[in-house]
Amino acid sequence: MHLPSLRTLFLGLGLTLPLLVQGLDVNDFSCRGTNHTNPVVFLHGLGATYYEDINFLQYWLQNQGYCTYAETYGDYPGFPFVGGLKPISESAEEIATYIRRVIAKTGAKKVDIVGHSEGAMQALYVPKVEDGISELVERIVAIAPPTRGTTFIGLYNLAYILGDVSRELVGQVLKLVGCPACDDLGPDGAAVERLNDGEPIVQPGNRLTVIASKFDEMVTPTSTSFVHEDGVNNLWVQDFCPKDLVGHIGEAYDPNVWNIVKNALDDAPRRGFPCVIGTSGKYN
Numbered sequence: 001m002h003l004p005s006l007r008t009l010f011l012g013l014g015l016t017l018p019l020l021v022q023g024l025d026v027n028d029f030s031c032r033g034t035n036h037t038n039p040v041v042f043l044h045g046l047g048a049t050y051y052e053d054i055n056f057l058q059y060w061l062q063n064q065g066y067c068t069y070a071e072t073y074g075d076y077p078g079f080p081f082v083g084g085l086k087p088i089s090e091s092a093e094e095i096a097t098y099i100r101r102v103i104a105k106t107g108a109k110k111v112d113i114v115g116h117s118e119g120a121m122q123a124l125y126v127p128k129v130e131d132g133i134s135e136l137v138e139r140i141v142a143i144a145p146p147t148r149g150t151t152f153i154g155l156y157n158l159a160y161i162l163g164d165v166s167r168e169l170v171g172q173v174l175k176l177v178g179c180p181a182c183d184d185l186g187p188d189g190a191a192v193e194r195l196n197d198g199e200p201i202v203q204p205g206n207r208l209t210v211i212a213s214k215f216d217e218m219v220t221p222t223s224t225s226f227v228h229e230d231g232v233n234n235l236w237v238q239d240f241c242p243k244d245l246v247g248h249i250g251e252a253y254d255p256n257v258w259n260i261v262k263n264a265l266d267d268a269p270r271r272g273f274p275c276v277i278g279t280s281g282k283y284n
Contacts, residue, residue, distance in 0.1 A: 026050065026058070027069050029105040034065035036265060038112045038138055039102050042070040043095065043119030045252070046084040046181060049075070054116045054143070054252045057261065066265070069102050069111075073122075074181060084118045088125060088184040088191035095122055096130035103136055112139040114261055116252045117218070118181060120145030120210075124227070125195050127203050134203035141264045143211045144251050146185050147201070148224040149192040201227050209233040209264035211257060218248035233269040235260060241275035 031039075040061065044053040050070035058068045072083040074091035084091065102111055115123035120142035127134040184191035195201060202208045212225040214236055219225055226234040237244050237256060246254045259273040 026055075027071070028067070029069075029102075031067035031106075033067045036066050037108075038110050039106050039108050040066050040068045040112045040114055040265065041099055041102055042068060043113065043115035043122050044070070044072070044083060045117030045119050046185070047082050048117075048119075049081065049083045054114065054119070056253060057114070057258050060255075060258055061262065061265075064262070067106070069098075071098050073098070074118075085179050085181055087180040088118075088122070088189075089129070089194075091181065092122060092126045092130055095126050096133050099126070099133060099136055110136055110138040112141070112265055113137060114141045114143070114265075115145070116143040117145070117248065118185060120225075121147065121185065121191070121195070124201055124208070125191060127206055128199075128201060129194065134206055137203075137206050139265060139267075140202075140206055140208045141211065141261050142208065142225070142227075143257060143261070144213065144216055144219050144248055145210065145225050146192070146219050147210075147227055148196055149187040149189055150185060150219045150224070200229055202229050202232060207231070207267075209235065209260075209269055211235050211237065211251070211260050211264075213237045213244075213246050213248070213251055215245045216248045216251070233264065235269065240272070241277060244275065244277040246277070 033039075042050070042054055042058050044050055049072040055070070058070060062068050072080060073094040074084040074086040075082060076085065099111055102108070113123040115121070123140045123142045124145060124147065127137050127140070183189055186192070208227060208231075210226050210232065212219070212222055212235070214222055216222045216225075228234070237246055237251070237254070237260065240260060241256045244254065244256050246257065251257050255276045263269050263271045263273075
C-alpha cells in the first residue's frame with residue numbers, strides 16, 4: 001500500500017499524517033519512554049518488512065511516548081523486500097538475536113512484543129522455543145496469530161483431497177517456491193505443531209493479549225487465533241467496536257486495533273475508547 005492512499009485514509013479518519021510519521025527513527029536506542037518502561041519490539045507479517053504492515057501502528061505509539069524497535073526477519077539475501085518467508089524456526093532465531101540486541105543497546109531488563117499475523121505467531125513461538133528469551137519478555141500482544149494454523153481462506157482444505165500424501169506434496173511445493181513459512185503455518189505445519197505440543201504456550205512471567213477480528217478472511221477459522229490458558233486476554237475487535245468489519249490486513253492499519261494494542265501495553269486490556277468505525281468504544 002502506497003503512502004498517498006494511506007494519507008487519504010488517515011485524513012478521512014481525522015488523523016494527520018505528520019502526527020503519524022514524525023517518529024520515523026525506527027531503532028533509536030537512545031530513546032527513553034515517557035510513559036512506558038519497556039521497549040516495544042514489532043514483528044511484521046508474512047511477506048512484509050519492518051517498514052510496512054504494522055509500521056504505522058509503530059509510529060502512532062512512538063508519538064505517544066513509547067520506544068519502538070523493528071527489523072525485517074525471514075528474508076532472503078539479495079532480496080530484502082519480502083520478509084517472513086524462511087522457515088519459522090530460522091526466523092525465530094533471528095528474532096531472538098534481535099531481542100537480545102535491543103536489550104543490550106537500550107539497557108532495558110525486558111521488552112514487550114507486538115506482532116501481526118506471522119509476526120503474532122512468532123510473538124508466541126519465540127519466547128516458548130528460543131532459550132532465555134521468555135525471561136526478557138513481559139507483555140505480548142498478538143494481532144491475528146495463526147495459533148493453531150490457518151487454512152488461508154480455505155485453500156489448505158484442497159491440500160487434503162488425497163489425505164496426508166497431498167498435504168505433504170503441497171508442503172514440498174511451498175518450500176520449492178521459497179515459502180517454507182507458508183507450509184509451517186498451515187494445518188499440521190511444523191511450527192503449529194511445535195507451538196501446540198501440549199505444553200503451555202504462555203511462558204512464566206509473560207502476559208499475553210490476543211486480538212482477532214470476526215471478519216478475518218486469512219486466519220480461518222478466526223477463533224483459532226485465541227490461546228485458552230489462564231490469564232490470557234482473548235479479545236475480538238468487535239467487542240469494542242461492533243460495527244468495525246476489519247479484515248486480516250486491515251487489522252494492521254485500524255486505529256481501533258491500535259487502541260486495543262495500547263490498552264494491552266498499558267495493562268488495561270478492557271479500557272474503552274472512541275471507535276473510529278462503530279459506535280460503542282466500550283468492552284461488552
